[in-house]
Amino acid sequence: MSTIAMPTPDEAIIARKSEIVAALAAALPAETIVSDPEETRAYECDALTAYRCPPLAVVLPRTTEEVATAMRICHGLRVPVIPRGAGTSLAGGALPTADSVVIGTMRLREFLEIDTANRYIRVQTGVTNLSVSAELESEGFFYAPDPSSQLACTIAGNIGMNSGGAHCLKYGVTANNLLGVRMVLATGEIVELGGPLLGASGLDILSLICGSEGQLAIVTEATLRIVPKPEGARPMLIGFDSAETAGECVARIIRSGVLPVAIEYMDDVCLRAVEAFSKAGYPDCPAVLIVEVEGSDQEIADQIERIRAVAAELHPIEFRCSRNADESQAIWKGRKSAFGAMGRLGDYLCLDGTVPVSKLPYALKRIGELSKKAGLEVANVFHAGDGNMHPLILFNANRPGDLERAEALGNDILRLCVDLGGCLSGEHGVGVEKRDLMPTQFAPDDMAIQMEIKGAFDRAWLLNPAKVFPLEASRPHREGAATCS
Amino acid sequence: MLLKTCDGGNASNFTAPGDESELAAFVEESYARRRALHIAGGGTRVRWAEVGGDFLLTARGLGGIVTYEPGELTLIARAGTPVEEIEQTLAAQGQALAFEPMDHRLLLGSSGTPTIGGVVSANVCGPRRVQAGACRDYILGVRFVDGKGRIIKNGGRVMKNVTGLNLGRLLCGSYGTLGILSEVALKTLPMAESQQTLAFGGVSAAEAVELFSAALRTPFEVSGAAFRGATAWLRVEGFSRQVEYRRERLITLFRDRKIDIYGEEESRSLWRGLRDLHHFAGTSDAVWRIFVKPTDAPAVVAALQALGGDASLDWGGGLIWYCGSGDAVSVRKAAEGGQATLVRGGALPASPIFPPEPKGIAYLSAALRKTFDPAGIFNPGLVDG
Numbered sequence: 001m002s003t004i005a006m007p008t009p010d011e012a013i014i015a016r017k018s019e020i021v022a023a024l025a026a027a028l029p030a031e032t033i034v035s036d037p038e039e040t041r042a043y044e045c046d047a048l049t050a051y052r053c054p055p056l057a058v059v060l061p062r063t064t065e066e067v068a069t070a071m072r073i074c075h076g077l078r079v080p081v082i083p084r085g086a087g088t089s090l091a092g093g094a095l096p097t098a099d100s101v102v103i104g105t106m107r108l109r110e111f112l113e114i115d116t117a118n119r120y121i122r123v124q125t126g127v128t129n130l131s132v133s134a135e136l137e138s139e140g141f142f143y144a145p146d147p148s149s150q151l152a153c154t155i156a157g158n159i160g161m162n163s164g165g166a167h168c169l170k171y172g173v174t175a176n177n178l179l180g181v182r183m184v185l186a187t188g189e190i191v192e193l194g195g196p197l198l199g200a201s202g203l204d205i206l207s208l209i210c211g212s213e214g215q216l217a218i219v220t221e222a223t224l225r226i227v228p229k230p231e232g233a234r235p236m237l238i239g240f241d242s243a244e245t246a247g248e249c250v251a252r253i254i255r256s257g258v259l260p261v262a263i264e265y266m267d268d269v270c271l272r273a274v275e276a277f278s279k280a281g282y283p284d285c286p287a288v289l290i291v292e293v294e295g296s297d298q299e300i301a302d303q304i305e306r307i308r309a310v311a312a313e314l315h316p317i318e319f320r321c322s323r324n325a326d327e328s329q330a331i332w333k334g335r336k337s338a339f340g341a342m343g344r345l346g347d348y349l350c351l352d353g354t355v356p357v358s359k360l361p362y363a364l365k366r367i368g369e370l371s372k373k374a375g376l377e378v379a380n381v382f383h384a385g386d387g388n389m390h391p392l393i394l395f396n397a398n399r400p401g402d403l404e405r406a407e408a409l410g411n412d413i414l415r416l417c418v419d420l421g422g423c424l425s426g427e428h429g430v431g432v433e434k435r436d437l438m439p440t441q442f443a444p445d446d447m448a449i450q451m452e453i454k455g456a457f458d459r460a461w462l463l464n465p466a467k468v469f470p471l472e473a474s475r476p477h478r479e480g481a482a483t484c485s
Numbered sequence: 486m487l488l489k490t491c492d493g494g495n496a497s498n499f500t501a502p503g504d505e506s507e508l509a510a511f512v513e514e515s516y517a518r519r520r521a522l523h524i525a526g527g528g529t530r531v532r533w534a535e536v537g538g539d540f541l542l543t544a545r546g547l548g549g550i551v552t553y554e555p556g557e558l559t560l561i562a563r564a565g566t567p568v569e570e571i572e573q574t575l576a577a578q579g580q581a582l583a584f585e586p587m588d589h590r591l592l593l594g595s596s597g598t599p600t601i602g603g604v605v606s607a608n609v610c611g612p613r614r615v616q617a618g619a620c621r622d623y624i625l626g627v628r629f630v631d632g633k634g635r636i637i638k639n640g641g642r643v644m645k646n647v648t649g650l651n652l653g654r655l656l657c658g659s660y661g662t663l664g665i666l667s668e669v670a671l672k673t674l675p676m677a678e679s680q681q682t683l684a685f686g687g688v689s690a691a692e693a694v695e696l697f698s699a700a701l702r703t704p705f706e707v708s709g710a711a712f713r714g715a716t717a718w719l720r721v722e723g724f725s726r727q728v729e730y731r732r733e734r735l736i737t738l739f740r741d742r743k744i745d746i747y748g749e750e751e752s753r754s755l756w757r758g759l760r761d762l763h764h765f766a767g768t769s770d771a772v773w774r775i776f777v778k779p780t781d782a783p784a785v786v787a788a789l790q791a792l793g794g795d796a797s798l799d800w801g802g803g804l805i806w807y808c809g810s811g812d813a814v815s816v817r818k819a820a821e822g823g824q825a826t827l828v829r830g831g832a833l834p835a836s837p838i839f840p841p842e843p844k845g846i847a848y849l850s851a852a853l854r855k856t857f858d859p860a861g862i863f864n865p866g867l868v869d870g
Contacts, residue, residue, distance in 0.1 A: 117698040118778050118803075140702065162647045173645060175654065176622045191845040198614060198803040199776040201826050201839045203663070203850045204621060207654030211647045228704045251556030257579050257675040295704075299727050354643040357557040386644035387557070426645035434648070441648055445635045449856070450650045456852035468649065 003407050004051060004432050007466050007478070009098035013079055014056065020101070021057050023073050028066055032107075034058035043084065043102045047149075048092040048433055050403055055082060055096035060104045064182055064190060064220040067103060071218065072188025074101050080462050081186070083214035085157025086128070088149040090350050091431025093161060093213050093467060105156040108220055111135050120179055120196045122223045125156035129163075132224065141226040144171035147427065148339060159219045162211030164427035166335075169385035170261040170294075171227060173427065175210040180223035183209065185216075186458040195223055208453070213429050214464040216457040230294035233261065235331045236304060238311050239285040239318035243267060243368075243380075246287035247361035250384045252310045253291065254357065258303050263385035264290040264335050267364070270342065270379040270392070271334075277341030280334030283318045289384060290335055338381045339392075347397040348379075349406050350390055353417030354426035357387045366416055367391055374409040376402075388426035389417070415440050430468045438470055451477050498539065501546035501565075505628065505636060505667040511542060512665065512862075513634025521865050524661030526564070526603020529596070530589045531660070537866030544602045547667055552642070555580055558673045559625065559642050564602025564666040571601055581676040584620045585611030585756075591766040593829055602666040608658030611760040612709040612720070615701065615800040623672045624653040629664035632858025642670045655853075661864045663857040677722035681732050682709070682747035682755055685717040685739070690798060691783035693717035696739065697801035698779065703738065705731040710801035711759045718747075720756060759799065765808040770794055771831035773816055775805040777823035788819035813837065838867065 013020075021035045034040055035057040045052040056079070059070040074081050080100040087094050096102050108126035115121070116139050123132060129150040132143040146165035147153055153163070159181065164173040171177070180194030193206045200206075209216055240246040250263055266274065266288045275282050282288060293303040304321055311319060322328040334341075342348050355363045364380060371378040371393075382390040391413055395406040414424050414434060418441045424434045438447060451469055454477070455461065461478045502508040515522055523538030525531060527545055544564040550571065551561040555578040562571055568586060575581050586609045588599055603609070605627075610619045626640030629652075639652035653670075656663055685696060693712035700707045700719050709720030721731040736744055747755060758764070765772055777785050779802030786796045786805060794809015805823075807816065813836035817825050827838045842850060854861070854868060861868065 116702055117780050119698075119701060162651070164645050168645070172618065172622060173647075175651065176618055189845060191849065192843070193846065196778045197776040197824065198800050199608075199619065199774075199824070200658075201776075201824050202842050202846065203853060204608075204655055204658050205846065205849055205853070207621065207651055207657075208853075211651050228702050230704045254558060255556040255578075257678065259675055295727070296730060298730060299723075302724060302726060354645050356554065356559065356643055358554055383645070388643075388645040421641065422643050423641050423646045423648045425648045426643070427647055429647050430649065438649065441641075443638070446638050447649070449631065449635070449637055449652070452856045453650055453853065456856045457849065 003404055004436065005471060006053065006095070006097055006432070007471060013099040016077070017056050020077055020079055023077060024057065024059060024070060027069050027073060028059065028061070032060050032062065032066060034060065043087070043096060043104070046087040046089040046092060046094040048090055048095065048431065050397070051092050051095050051432060053096050053098055055100045055102045056098065058102040058104060060107045062107045064184065067184045067218055067220050068188045068190050070101070070103050071184050071186060075187050075460065075462060078460065078462065080465055082464055083160065083218045085154040085160065086152050088153045088157065089161065089429065089431055090352070091425070091429045091433040093429050093431035093464070095432055097466060103218060105154065105218065105220065108156070112221065114139065115196065116141060116226070118196050119226050120223050121226050122221065123155060125159065125219050125222050126154050129153050129155065129158055136226055140229050142229050143224055144168070144177050144227050145174045148336070155222050155224070156219055159210050159222060160212065160214045161427070161429040164383070164388065166262045166264055166383060169263060169383070170259055175207060177225045178206065178210050178222060179225055181206060181209060181219045182221035183217040183219045186460065186463045191217070211429070213431065213468055215454050215468060216463065231296045232300060233292055233294045233328070234300045234304070234322050235290050235292040235328055236307065236321040237282070237318065237331050238289045238291065238316045239283040240287045240289070240314065240316055241285060243287045243364040244361035245314050246289055247364065247384070249289060249311055249314050250360065251357050252314070253307055254385065256306060256310050258293070258306050260291045260293050260303070260307070260385065262290070262292040262383070265380065265382050265384035266335065266338065267380040269377060270338055270381045273341040273345055273379065274334040274338050277344060278334050278337045280330055282334050285317045290331055335381070342379055342392050342394070346394050348392040348394050349410050350392050351410050351413055352388070352390060352425045352428040353414045353422055354386070354388045355417050355420045355422035357384070359420040359422070360384060360387060363389065363416060363420055367413055370409060370412050370416070374405060376406055376409055386426070387422065411437060432467055435468055436470050438468070447473060499541045501543045503546045505547065505630070508544065508547065508665065508667055509630045509634045509636050512630045512632070515540070515862050516633050516860050519860050519862065521862050524665050524864050526600035526606065527567070527598040529599050530593065530603065530607065538864065542665065544665055544667060545600055550574055551668065555673070558644065559670065560673050561642055561668065561670040562601050563668050564600060566601050568599045568601055568604055575673055576676065579676055580673045582623065582671065583613060583617040583674040584623055585613040585760060586620065587611050588761050592762045592772065601669055605657050605666060605669050606659065606661050612711055612756055612799050615710055615803065616706055616708040617674070621654045621657040624657050624669065625672055626670035627653040627656055627666055628668040629656060629666045631664045632860060632863055636667070637664065640670065644672055660867050662854060662868050663863070665863070679725040679728045679749060680720060680722040680752050681728050681749065682752040683719045683721070683732065683735055684745040684747060685742055686745065687715050688712070688717050689715070689783070690786045693798060694779055694782050694802040699738065700735060701801050703734070705734055709756055711797070711799045713759070713764055713797035718755065720752060762806055764797060765806065768808055769831055770808050770810050771827060771833045772829035773807040773825050774828050775807060775820045775823050775825045776803065777805060777820065779803045781822055785820055785823060789816065792816065792819060
């Protein structure tokens with residue numbers, strides 16, 4: 001029923017399951033291995049739940065060395081490995097195949113070092129994103145990238161996908177906050193890159209690892225940049241009578257020289273769902289921006305005044321500025337519960353395309369037209385400051401053909417993003433979800449060099465092999481590698 | 486190896502293609518003939534003698550800003566565009582390159598014009614790196630020619646993009662050894678409306694680093710933390726009222742110390758000098774750039790000074806500039822735990838520019854170089870070094 005194909009699993013590998021599990025069991029503690037089909041089912045998908053397939057086995061190591069052991073064994077037996085963080089990927093980055101072993105990082109949960117004088121924290125990568133900031137709370141620091149799934153998602157997955165979040169307009173994405181890693185290559189070799197230094201000679205391999213979707217290595221430890229907490233932060237809510245005006249306001253705020261920490265956008269479909277769900281007290285209007293600024297009380301007041309002046313030129317329907325912590329919470333409450341609220345309306349596909357900020361109004365208009373043509377409702381809630389859109393396509397998974405129609409609409413919207421000078425994915429990654437659209441963004445040579453790099457790290461093409469690149473394009477690499485020694 | 490300066494623009498073995506396809510054709514031909522190339526931008530930084538190559542190939546013929554959208558914080562420029570042209574264009578809209586790229590000319594006594602392609606290739610940044618990040622943090626996309634002559638594009642013009650591998654950041658700081666850039670897309674930022682500097686006189690390197698660590702853990706967005714002689718400086722930037730507020734808060738934090746305040750102009754001029762190492766210009770000894778953990782800096786500085794010469798600090802202690810007569814082996818030993826790169830050879834005998842890579846990383850670097858440049862024709866002297 002689904003439209004995304006996965007390679008035919010290698011029956012010869014499946015037939016060797018007991019041999020593979022025995023090899024793992026001989027080298028690793030029993031409690032790190034899951035091979036009972038009832039239990040491996042828990043790892044059959046990530047947050048892209050339309051696609052499922054239980055793996056051959058799952059390994060949940062507690063140390064880098066155990067990851068290396070598992071990788072070395074799988075490499076020796078030529079078994080594909082699917083790295084997995086918390087399994088919150090919306091792009092199917094952790095989707096297994098029947099002939100694969102999942103290596104999960106969720107038990108790598110140690111905080112290794114906090115160094116506030118040199119401004120970094122070193123962690124094992126199975127710790128959750130939010131727990132890193134919690135660990136730093138008493139020191140007055142925090143870890144800046146804040147994906148919506150931050151309560152559940154882990155640093156390993158954040159590095160794999162180069163995750164962003166609402167506040168990256170000011171603080172950057174994972175790549176801007178990652179100083180070093182300890183990682184395991186497909187062969188089982190352990191390599192360390194970077195560290196607490198602010199610069200490095202040699203090639204910036206760390207930047208290649210960040211966002212490589214588990215195709216180059218499994219990252220087991222990370223050194224992260226930590227940032228002092230601001231004195232305060234305050235959001236404001238600005239309502240407009242059209243998506244175009246809201247989009248224009250975003251560009252004007254940025255041009256005015258104020259750099260808010262976040263500029264979030266919600267359209268009327270989303271606003272109504274959110275209002276019904278969380279009673280955040282949002283106005284009923286076609287488009288709302290949530291803009292947050294930081295600093296001391298005076299700094300905040302000054303920035304709000306500048307933004308108010310910019311917005312006033314565009315005659316907003318509503319300009320509501322938080323006056324206290326409760327009001328701030330109310331403004332953010334709806335935005336933060338947007339995905340949950342949308343979930344109550346039915347099934348949805350969450351897209352992640354990015355467009356240049358100046359193209360936001362046009363992109364929103366075209367998405368409306370495409371939605372009408374497809375007969376499927378689309379809600380828009382996204383990070384407007386950096387043009388990272390999250391159109392949510394509503395559909396009914398129980399109605400035959402609906403998922404396919406939703407996927408087709410999603411593909412049209414992502415093509416639109418690329419046509420407007422943007423990209424397929426701003427922060428969720430390509431995974432399997434956008435894999436087959438890669439040729440719309442990349443010419444053959446652009447994609448070829450990326451696959452060659454994958455091959456330079458993983459000659460046998462065993463790490464997450466069926467992701468990111470269209471199967472047809474990666475086939476020669478995968479099949480060539482399978483026969484190489 | 487030909488011993489020439491990069492500025493030998495009239496030499497017959499100098500090529501500056503006028504467009505990207507010409508550039509690609511020249512590399513393709515060089516690949517077929519296994520002709521080694523010295524890749525350069527404006528020629529203000531690297532000496533041909535150290536880099537090697539039969540031909541000097543520069544992208545400085547590819548000039549011009551392609552797009553600039555202040556409301557998107559995005560600028561796209563061809564690789565040969567002078568940095569100055571970009572900075573002026575941005576300044577006219579109240580924006581800037583936040584990573585504050587250093588100009589090497591005075592330090593190296595070189596002429597020529599720094600290009601944006603050169604800045605990106607060497608990941609050149611300045612004092613604001615400590616707060617705003619390095620050049621690599623501002624790369625949105627690139628177009629380049631690889632070692633086979635293929636034109637490759639990667640990334641784009643949007644601020645968030647995780648589609649495929651990020652080659653722009655990989656090329657940033659690769660010194661032309663993976664490809665020759667033809668175009669770069671950069672994130673710009675609003676230029677601070679105002680700035681001031683707090684100067685702390687009579688401090689040691691150890692006291693300076695303590696000051697820096699204390700200041701950089703405040704929420705006042707200290708955007709410069711440098712030390713030279715016996716003075717430590719902290720820079721605060723922002724809207725005028727914000728700068729005053731931040732200055733006052735820092736004065737309160739360091740109320741036990743005597744602090745001089747530099748106003749707008751004095752502050753700008755100070756940081757320009759620190760950025761471009763005016764204090765080591767006109768000297769003849771070798772100059773080293775050493776990355777260390779800030780709290781290690783005082784001990785490393787002491788070890789370097791014992792070799793003769795002087796050292797200054799930037800990036801809150803994370804960057805040591807050493808100018809002195811210490812030989813390469815001794816300097817790298819003094820900088821143990823850090824990474825020392827030779828920026829100006831001075832009177833030193835030929836020495837490796839970069840520190841050796843650990844074995845596991847060296848293997849990956851070699852595999853990557855082979856992928857991008859299978860015939861090893863780009864800046865061969867840098868790779869071997």
